[in-house]
Amino acid sequence: MYTVSSLKHRRVAVGINRRDFLKQGAFLLAAASQAGWISKAVTAQDEPMIEAYPGAGIETWKCSVCRLCPGGCGIKVRLVDGRPVKIEGNPLSPVNRGGLCPAGHAGLQVLFNSDRISTPLKRVGERGENRWEAISWEEALQLFYDYLLKLRNEKTPHHLLVLDGESRGLQKRLLERFLEAYGTPNYFNLSSQEPSSLPFLLMHGRKNTPGYDFQNTRFILSFGNDFLDSEGPPSRMAYLFGELRQNPGRNRVKIVQIDPRLSTTAVKADRWIPLNPGTYGALALGVAHIMVVEGLYNKTFVENHTFGFEDWVDNKGNSHIGFKTLLLKEYYPEKVSGITGVPIDDIIRVARSFAENQPGIAIWGRGVTNHSNALFSQMAIHALNALVGSINSPGGILEAPPEPPTGLPPLVQDKLAQWGSAQSPVFQYRGAKLPATMESLAYLLDNIQSGEPYPIEVALLIHTNPLFELPEKERFQKALEKIPFVVSFSSEMDESSIWADLILPDHTYLEKWDLDYEVPQLPFTQVTISQPIIQPRFNTRHIGDVILSCARLLGGSVQKSLPETDYRGLVQKEAEALFRSHRGFITSGQFEDFFQSFLSRRGFKYQEFATFEEFWEALLKEGSWLEIPQPVSDLFPRLSTPSGKFEFFSQTFYHQYKALPHHVQNVLKSDSPLSMALSKGDQAFLPHFEEPNVNGDSIEYPYFLYPFSILTLFDGKMANRPLLMEMVGFRRNVQWDSWAEINPETARELNIRHGDWIWIESPRGRVKVRAHLYPGAMPGMVYLPLGLGHTASGKYASQKGVNPNDILVFDYDPLGGSIARNSTRVKIYKASVA
Numbered sequence: 001m002y003t004v005s006s007l008k009h010r011r012v013a014v015g016i017n018r019r020d021f022l023k024q025g026a027f028l029l030a031a032a033s034q035a036g037w038i039s040k041a042v043t044a045q046d047e048p049m050i051e052a053y054p055g056a057g058i059e060t061w062k063c064s065v066c067r068l069c070p071g072g073c074g075i076k077v078r079l080v081d082g083r084p085v086k087i088e089g090n091p092l093s094p095v096n097r098g099g100l101c102p103a104g105h106a107g108l109q110v111l112f113n114s115d116r117i118s119t120p121l122k123r124v125g126e127r128g129e130n131r132w133e134a135i136s137w138e139e140a141l142q143l144f145y146d147y148l149l150k151l152r153n154e155k156t157p158h159h160l161l162v163l164d165g166e167s168r169g170l171q172k173r174l175l176e177r178f179l180e181a182y183g184t185p186n187y188f189n190l191s192s193q194e195p196s197s198l199p200f201l202l203m204h205g206r207k208n209t210p211g212y213d214f215q216n217t218r219f220i221l222s223f224g225n226d227f228l229d230s231e232g233p234p235s236r237m238a239y240l241f242g243e244l245r246q247n248p249g250r251n252r253v254k255i256v257q258i259d260p261r262l263s264t265t266a267v268k269a270d271r272w273i274p275l276n277p278g279t280y281g282a283l284a285l286g287v288a289h290i291m292v293v294e295g296l297y298n299k300t301f302v303e304n305h306t307f308g309f310e311d312w313v314d315n316k317g318n319s320h321i322g323f324k325t326l327l328l329k330e331y332y333p334e335k336v337s338g339i340t341g342v343p344i345d346d347i348i349r350v351a352r353s354f355a356e357n358q359p360g361i362a363i364w365g366r367g368v369t370n371h372s373n374a375l376f377s378q379m380a381i382h383a384l385n386a387l388v389g390s391i392n393s394p395g396g397i398l399e400a401p402p403e404p405p406t407g408l409p410p411l412v413q414d415k416l417a418q419w420g421s422a423q424s425p426v427f428q429y430r431g432a433k434l435p436a437t438m439e440s441l442a443y444l445l446d447n448i449q450s451g452e453p454y455p456i457e458v459a460l461l462i463h464t465n466p467l468f469e470l471p472e473k474e475r476f477q478k479a480l481e482k483i484p485f486v487v488s489f490s491s492e493m494d495e496s497s498i499w500a501d502l503i504l505p506d507h508t509y510l511e512k513w514d515l516d517y518e519v520p521q522l523p524f525t526q527v528t529i530s531q532p533i534i535q536p537r538f539n540t541r542h543i544g545d546v547i548l549s550c551a552r553l554l555g556g557s558v559q560k561s562l563p564e565t566d567y568r569g570l571v572q573k574e575a576e577a578l579f580r581s582h583r584g585f586i587t588s589g590q591f592e593d594f595f596q597s598f599l600s601r602r603g604f605k606y607q608e609f610a611t612f613e614e615f616w617e618a619l620l621k622e623g624s625w626l627e628i629p630q631p632v633s634d635l636f637p638r639l640s641t642p643s644g645k646f647e648f649f650s651q652t653f654y655h656q657y658k659a660l661p662h663h664v665q666n667v668l669k670s671d672s673p674l675s676m677a678l679s680k681g682d683q684a685f686l687p688h689f690e691e692p693n694v695n696g697d698s699i700e701y702p703y704f705l706y707p708f709s710i711l712t713l714f715d716g717k718m719a720n721r722p723l724l725m726e727m728v729g730f731r732r733n734v735q736w737d738s739w740a741e742i743n744p745e746t747a748r749e750l751n752i753r754h755g756d757w758i759w760i761e762s763p764r765g766r767v768k769v770r771a772h773l774y775p776g777a778m779p780g781m782v783y784l785p786l787g788l789g790h791t792a793s794g795k796y797a798s799q800k801g802v803n804p805n806d807i808l809v810f811d812y813d814p815l816g817g818s819i820a821r822n823s824t825r826v827k828i829y830k831a832s833v834a
Contacts, residue, residue, distance in 0.1 A: 070520055225364055
């Protein structure tokens with residue numbers, strides 16, 4: 001049976017005698033205990049974390065990249081005698097410029113965690129029993145390969161499903177290439193760390209998250225985006241916030257935060273505007289109404305570079321309403337105020353301030369995407385950017401920067417791969433290939449359960465834990481039970497991995513080679529190299545090497561598409577493609593990067609490498625490659641929409657819907673989750689407000705539950721790190737536990753005092769937690785942090801706090817596919833005993 005092994009180390013003698021050490025240690029521990037920040041759990045660290053090898057104390061540094069969130073921060077790791085002892089931000093990284101969040105600093109607790117899986121495991125009991133047999137990599141890969149070969153031999157390669165939680169950059173490029181060559185369309189990204197890119201497909205014509213030019217903006221209008229805590233690249237946003245607020249060479253940027261909770265960003269903003277849950281889109285449309293009525297919008301941009309603002313007639317003579325008509329008719333201030341709870345004066349003040357302080361950006365975050373009306377709300381918010389002309393302009397929204405070049409050979413697909421890849425993905429609604437129904441977890445689970453349009457026989461879980469991170473986990477569990485063979489690549493045991501048949505443990509990010517890019521919201525192209533800080537501590541293997549091994553075993557077109565024999569070689573080949581592209585440069589400091597960009601825009605380049613070997617050594621030493629796009633020209637670029645312009649009326653959506661067979665259109669309009677939206681005619685293709693779904697009777701369950709993310713946990717991925725558990729609720733003086741934020745007036749009505757144990761109960765169940773009275777909570781709502789309440793995720797995380805997902809009703813945006821976590825009603829009452 002499987003057991004976790006531990007390393008044995010020798011203690012190091014230092015220059016202090018035992019008596020003095022105990023005196024000083026007792027004093028420091030007493031002081032820390034009085035401060036309330038040292039607990040027994042954090043002082044009882046794993047043995048590898050508190051002991052060190054004896055040696056000469058030789059210091060070295062290595063550059064790499066943090067992979068604990070989508071932020072992609074460059075890091076420098078300090079080693080003493082070859083052993084990593086500290087992680088810092090890399091000051092040369094264009095992403096974070098030396099900053100690093102608490103999770104990044106806790107990275108060594110990922111590397112040295114004693115709960116890591118140290119060898120491949122094969123299930124020997126029933127699924128969910130957590131009984132395993134340790135096996136060799138040879139046996140594990142053969143078992144994995146046999147299942148993949150079986151699907152190919154049976155002409156059903158599309159029965160393979162990949163559920164990915166955090167792959168990006170080269171690893172994502174590799175996975176996508178493998179699946180294309182193998183022959184399946186079923187690559188589903190379960191990550192919830194960034195807002196949907198679907199609005200950009202519908203309004204720009206490209207499904208790429210654009211760059212945000214925060215450095216040149218004057219106004220940030222943030223709808224539910226807590227960018228100073230849990231969204232975007234956190235260290236980058238903290239660095240930019242300092243620049244925007246304190247740089248003497250520029251005007252102070254104004255920030256308005258719109259959110260039902262006084263979040264970290266709301267505290268730092270110039271103005272916080274609370275609103276009723278799920279009404280972000282209505283408020284954005286109300287702001288747009290004021291701008292249009294008062295003539296505050298950019299008429300030149302709207303007339304020349306947008307489509308669908310005015311009423312229009314198509315080439316068949318059919319009349320369509322425009323965005324302006326819809327705004328003036330439906331979203332007048334009195335109506336919007338009634339929907340949102342925001343006073344009319346505030347709506348007018350925001351509209352005028354946003355219009356007058358340009359360039360500016362309207363952004364959105366998970367507060368918006370966590371509702372059933374997410375897609376149309378995002379379109380409404382993004383329409384504000386078009387109204388002020390902040391599309392492809394300095395200080396606004398910039399087109400997504402180009403991807404870095406690739407060293408992969410051309411894709412080779414045999415006829416089976418071509419046929420399999422052309423099948424309808426299992427996450428689409430009845431095979432309806434609409435841009436607004438591309439990736440829905442709800443459809444995925446329903447289709448796996450029903451076996452329609454075909455069964456899934458093999459599923460790969462890549463660094464994702466849906467049985468912890470999703471509401472109504474039973475739905476996902478039942479779906480897994482329908483799949484004959486499930487493989488997890490987790491490096492630690494978790495709630496989902498115990499339901500796998502085979503575990504192929506991946507290296508941690510500090511033990512692997514990789515190239516990281518696709519960091520959301522960056523206005524430039526960057527590549528950061530990940531290199532092993534030390535040799536792998538356990539018998540783990542890079543997921544990239546596993547995929548390349550399978551490609552080699554499968555042979556044929558799959559091997560031709562991925563001919564590399566090891567992942568390090570693939571990393572070098574991709575880096576060589578950077579070198580041979582003669583694009584960009586190796587970062588060497590903020591001023592130096594600016595100067596290099598200045599020269600390159602004028603046809604000069606002073607940083608040249610004679611050979612790839614020189615380039616490679618510089619990349620390893622400095623950490624990042626950077627390409628800054630050419631400045632935005634006065635000539636507005638043609639977008640990829642049918643009109644070539646920004647589209648208020650999405651012709652992309654409209655044309656694809658109209659291209660469906662009539663019987664499919666009728667089904668979608670009359671008997672599908674899309675019925676309500678499609679029944680509204682032209683409004684379905686324009687930004688508009690849809691009432692958000694609310695689950696739970698308003699009389700029995702009178703309060704809204706609002707789960708929120710916190711920087712220290714990232715929805716639970718970092719909960720097994722004692723350093724982060726110690727500071728999990730540092731703003732509330734809470735450690736190692738959950739808390740519930742309640743408005744003092746609401747608490748008074750319920751006779752609840754600060755620190756009382758309370759029950760929060762929904763139609764799905766209940767959780768018990770201590771009440772924290774917080775004036776930044778709206779009346780009639782209760783707020784719970786995400787990330788705690790694990791049941792099978794290591795000794796530091798398990799049985800600590802509560803998981804809000806356990807009491808959330810599973811709901812979703814039927815068009816955009818995002819999970820509607822903010823749609824559950826609850827009741828609150830005091831617990832009789834603690």
